[in-house]
Amino acid sequence: xxxxxxxxxxxxxxxxxxxxxxxxxxxxxxxxxxxxxxxxxxxxxxxxxxxxxxxxxxxxxxxxxxxxxxxxxxxxxxxxxxxxxxxxxxxxxxxxxxxxxxxxxxxxxxxxxxxxxxxxxxxxxxxxxxxxxxxxxxxxxxxxxxxxxxxxxxxxxxxxxxxxxxxxxxxxxxxxxxxxxxxxxxxxxxxxxxxxxxxxxxxxxxxxxxxxxxxxxxxxxxxxxxxxxxxxxxxxxxxxxxxxxxxxxxxxxxxxxxxxxxxxxxxxxxxxxxxxxxxxxxxxxxxxxxxxxxxxxxxxxxxxxxxxxxxxxxxxxxxxxxxxxxxxxxxxxxxxxxxxxxxxxxxxxxxxxxxxxxxxxxxxxxxxxxxxxxxxxxxxxxxxxxxxxxxxxxxxxxxxxxxxxxxxxxxxxxxxxxxxxxxxxxxxxxxxxxxxxxxxxxxxxxxxxxxxxxxxxxxxxxxxxxxxxxxxxxxxxxxxxxxxxxxxxxxxxxxxxxxxx
Amino acid sequence: xxxxxxxxxxxxxxxxxxxxxxxxxxxxxxxxxxxxxxxxxxxxxxxxxxxxxxxxxxxxxxxxxxxxxxxxxxxxxxxxxxxxxxxxxxxxxxxxxxxxxxxxxxxxxxxxxxxxxxxxxxxxxxxxxxxxxxxxxxxxxxxxxxxxxxxxxxxxxxxxxxxxxxxxxxxxxxxxxxxxxxxxxxxxxxxxxxxxxxxxxxxxxxxxxxxxxxxxxxxxxxxxxxxxxxxxxxxxxxxxxxxxxxxxxxxxxxxxxxxxxxxxxxxxxxxxxxxxxxxx
Numbered sequence: 001x002x003x004x005x006x007x008x009x010x011x012x013x014x015x016x017x018x019x020x021x022x023x024x025x026x027x028x029x030x031x032x033x034x035x036x037x038x039x040x041x042x043x044x045x046x047x048x049x050x051x052x053x054x055x056x057x058x059x060x061x062x063x064x065x066x067x068x069x070x071x072x073x074x075x076x077x078x079x080x081x082x083x084x085x086x087x088x089x090x091x092x093x094x095x096x097x098x099x100x101x102x103x104x105x106x107x108x109x110x111x112x113x114x115x116x117x118x119x120x121x122x123x124x125x126x127x128x129x130x131x132x133x134x135x136x137x138x139x140x141x142x143x144x145x146x147x148x149x150x151x152x153x154x155x156x157x158x159x160x161x162x163x164x165x166x167x168x169x170x171x172x173x174x175x176x177x178x179x180x181x182x183x184x185x186x187x188x189x190x191x192x193x194x195x196x197x198x199x200x201x202x203x204x205x206x207x208x209x210x211x212x213x214x215x216x217x218x219x220x221x222x223x224x225x226x227x228x229x230x231x232x233x234x235x236x237x238x239x240x241x242x243x244x245x246x247x248x249x250x251x252x253x254x255x256x257x258x259x260x261x262x263x264x265x266x267x268x269x270x271x272x273x274x275x276x277x278x279x280x281x282x283x284x285x286x287x288x289x290x291x292x293x294x295x296x297x298x299x300x301x302x303x304x305x306x307x308x309x310x311x312x313x314x315x316x317x318x319x320x321x322x323x324x325x326x327x328x329x330x331x332x333x334x335x336x337x338x339x340x341x342x343x344x345x346x347x348x349x350x351x352x353x354x355x356x357x358x359x360x361x362x363x364x365x366x367x368x369x370x371x372x373x374x375x376x377x378x379x380x381x382x383x384x385x386x387x388x389x390x391x392x393x394x395x396x397x398x399x400x401x402x403x404x405x406x407x408x409x410x411x412x413x414x415x416x417x418x419x420x421x422x423x424x425x426x427x428x429x430x431x432x433x434x435x436x437x438x439x440x441x442x443x444x445x446x447x448x449x450x451x452x453x454x455x456x457x458x459x460x461x462x463x464x465x466x467x468x469x470x471x472x473x474x475x476x477x478x479x480x481x482x483x484x485x486x487x488x489x490x491x492x493x494x495x496x497x498x499x500x501x
Numbered sequence: 502x503x504x505x506x507x508x509x510x511x512x513x514x515x516x517x518x519x520x521x522x523x524x525x526x527x528x529x530x531x532x533x534x535x536x537x538x539x540x541x542x543x544x545x546x547x548x549x550x551x552x553x554x555x556x557x558x559x560x561x562x563x564x565x566x567x568x569x570x571x572x573x574x575x576x577x578x579x580x581x582x583x584x585x586x587x588x589x590x591x592x593x594x595x596x597x598x599x600x601x602x603x604x605x606x607x608x609x610x611x612x613x614x615x616x617x618x619x620x621x622x623x624x625x626x627x628x629x630x631x632x633x634x635x636x637x638x639x640x641x642x643x644x645x646x647x648x649x650x651x652x653x654x655x656x657x658x659x660x661x662x663x664x665x666x667x668x669x670x671x672x673x674x675x676x677x678x679x680x681x682x683x684x685x686x687x688x689x690x691x692x693x694x695x696x697x698x699x700x701x702x703x704x705x706x707x708x709x710x711x712x713x714x715x716x717x718x719x720x721x722x723x724x725x726x727x728x729x730x731x732x733x734x735x736x737x738x739x740x741x742x743x744x745x746x747x748x749x750x751x752x753x754x755x756x757x758x759x760x761x762x763x764x765x766x767x768x769x770x771x772x773x774x775x776x777x778x779x780x781x
Contacts, residue, residue, distance in 0.1 A: 241717075244718075408508075433515040434515060454778030455778075470511065
């Protein structure tokens with residue numbers, strides 16, 4: 001079946017960004033509020049008490065990012081117990097989770113659901129090692145699918161940096177403090193059994209965020225992870241002069257978009273150019289004496305400083321990208337923890353992404369319809385995923401993609417992206433070093449920018465011609481016909497198929 | 502930028518510089534000289550390089566490379582050639598070769614010259630050097646080599662090069678050519694760059710060499726007219742138009758007489774502001 005953006009071979013085809021919004025408030029399951037978990041220091045004993053069975057779904061979060069010890073610890077034990085055909089519903093998968101690859105081969109794990117996959121697991125899935133089709137979700141799509149019962153987790157294993165006497169969990173204390181546990185809330189709320197795994201317990205803990213009454217077991221282990229591993233790869237402002245030019249132009253565009261007013265809300269990724277946009281925007285906000293209402297998403301030290309310096313009133317934080325953000329969330333009451341449901345669930349009418357004015361996003365590929373790929377490389381191998389990309393692009397009034405047009409002889413602008421991660425109808429602007437393309441639906445913005453600025457505004461076809469001049473037109477890659485994964489939109493419909501390489 | 506770095510050459514016109522120097526001299530090691538020469542020639546021939554003046558710094562007259570540099574580069578028609586360690590002899594010798602090559606290859610452009618003044622002799626002979634060719638478009642101060650020639654220590658405060666700076670700026674003004682100040686070498690000190698560039702502007706330099714593309718924005722900010730200057734220039738131009746309609750040659754603005762030089766200065770400011778997108 002063909003979906004509304006022309007991609008074929010899909011069940012539940014995507015129909016449009018807001019065609020399937022089922023507005024409902026999330027109601028927490030009616031568990032007894034006075035309920036307390038059982039504490040243990042033996043994971044095997046706890047596993048013995050659980051109804052572990054073939055075909056079950058287990059879930060994990062990725063707040064420890066590439067320093068996570070919990071997924072490998074639990075999965076190795078389940079592997080040894082001989083449980084087969086499991087679905088792993090992880091919020092994201094990193095290179096530290098490579099233990100999953102041999103488990104695909106002996107069918108311990110036959111299905112994976114995740115919002116982002118990098119490293120050996122992505123390669124293995126792309127090569128067809130996983131028996132069933134992997135679902136690449138968005139950060140908002142994942143809690144939606146759990147709350148609506150599309151994904152039913154049998155056991156949620158939640159890495160918890162600190163647990164209090166009532167079994168309540170926090171990310172902002174303990175030796176493996178990761179700041180916030182935003183992605184784990186839906187798991188705690190909906191899984192049949194919830195096992196918190198921690199290396200630190202105390203009578204009280206800093207800013208508990210998942211209530212103990214939702215937790216069945218607390219298991220104390222030696223170490224849940226290495227906090228150094230949570231530092232995302234790219235949390236420094238770029239020093240590349242071309243990247244800096246892109247950032248200056250993006251900031252100028254925001255200045256003239258009509259959205260840069262007191263109360264503006266803003267989100268940026270942790271990439272070098274995206275952070276540089278925040279830096280340029282800060283200069284303009286300073287000059288114009290503008291205070292924003294909030295910045296959101298994954299939080300870096302850079303946004304923490306903007307909060308401290310008064311450029312924004314609040315930070316809504318779903319995950320900390322580096323240790324300065326972890327320090328800040330412990331002490332700054334305007335640095336607010338949020339769940340992925342609050343952040344980006346399309347069916348949550350109060351979600352934060354819908355309140356965003358401007359979001360700055362990256363792209364590994366973007367096409368003439370403004371569709372963006374951040375899921376696969378141009379070789380077709382899974383190397384990322386939406387995370388909050390598709391959620392924020394849909395929610396924000398102005399979704400700006402910043403990317404070098406030509407990077408190491410490869411153009412980001414292609415006729416058709418390898419994989420649609422974010423549909424072009426939710427993408428508003430592409431800023432590159434050689435020109436800016438604006439989605440033609442924004443005619444007023446195009447006219448305004450041409451009138452007020454000397455930014456190089458051009459049609460995306462013109463920009464593509466420039467890119468082709470530098471790189472030539474690459475040969476088309478042959479697609480196999482075996483689907484190994486699908487790119488799932490935030491509403492659960494399918495944007496695109498990812499094929500075996 | 503180093504002539505042997507293809508990535509940098511390709512992005513040369515994205516950096517918002519007024520002028521770019523592709524370097525064949527100090528930024529290129531001896532064993533890379535050929536590669537750089539070929540790459541720069543190809544870049545000049547192939548890349549559009551729009552909206553930016555493109556020049557090439559060749560090796561100096563006392564090196565064995567300058568002739569081959571010119572032979573390779575002149576047919577590709579750069580906007581200008583940057584001559585290091587400029588002297589009357591080096592300018593005259595290179596101009597002769599450039600003219601020969603231009604004729605041989607029937608190039609359309611008349612190659613401009615930009616001279617780097619970086620020796621004590623270059624400084625005291627400045628007038629003769631500038632008068633040695635009618636192709637000279639700018640003189641550039643090279644303070645690192647100058648300090649070395651003088652046997653003095655180069656400091657961040659730059660007291661030791663003040664005389665040279667005044668001399669270069671004044672000589673350039675006298676011959677109505679551009680004066681470009683020596684690069685500010687601490688690329689991470691943005692405030693230092695700004696303060697030092699303000700000084701350069703205040704004594705008559707019309708631009709500055711950037712040693713790293715990240716310095717370009719700051720240099721532009723200093724040399725671009727301020728909002729106040731732009732507004733005043735716009736008012737003066739408006740008043741001048743009104744005065745002309747009334748048939749008046751001069752008029753007064755804020756109690757001062759406005760005549761042709763003032764109007765020309767106002768036009769320059771508005772032109773410059775337009776170029777940087779400060780006015781439409």
